[in-house]
Amino acid sequence: MPDATVRTTVAADYFQGYSVVGLIAVIGVLFVAVAFGAGRLLRPVVPTPEKLLTYECGVDPVGEGWAHTQVRYYVYAFLYVVFAVDSIFLFPWATIFAAPGFGGVTLVEMFIFLGFLAVGLLYAWKKGVLEWT
Incomplete structure (x- = not known):
């Protein structure tokens, strides 16, 4: 019991x-x-x-309830999100990169990630999005 x-x-x-x-x-x-x-x-x-x-x-x-919004504002917002994600990813990368045994693999991963960002930035630059008109 x-x-x-x-x-x-x-x-x-x-x-x-x-x-x-x-x-x-x-x-x-x-x-x-x-x-x-x-x-x-x-x-x-x-x-x-x-x-x-x-x-x-x-x-x-x-007037009417429908208003045209310029697409470039969405592109600026998208670019902001891309670079915000980049900055969020950089801090953990820097802390892991300092740990022993993770240097080479982490460095390759970061360059791949930065390459994707560079391609996106190049595309935006080529389309003329980054120019103020």
């Missing part, structure tokens, strides 16, 4: 940790619900035609 009481005690201790997490989750949900409810009760509700307009970047919506 002592084996069953030990199991019960271990199970109770095990689930006690989860009960604390569950209690904190319930308190968090209640806190958010009270905050939203208080905001709804305390805010003034005075709808005007100006308040009901669609707001976009401080510009009043005039």
Whole structure:
């Protein structure tokens, strides 16, 4: 019989940790619900035609909902992402490159990666994307 009481005690201790997490989750949900409810009760509700307009970047919506966006902005965003990924990859590469036994393999991998980036940059340069007009 002592084996069953030990199991019960271990199970109770095990689930006690989860009960604390569950209690904190319930308190968090209640806190958010009270905050939203208080905001709804305390805010003034005075709808005007100006308040009901669609707001976009401080510009009043005039004309049609369809607007042409220049593709170069997407290309700049894509180039930013490419170089952000490059900078994120460089730090772990530098730390692994310093470790013994990883120098040659890591160096080859990095040059392959930088080669792909160089091809992308060359393509963007050849297409004239990097020139301001």
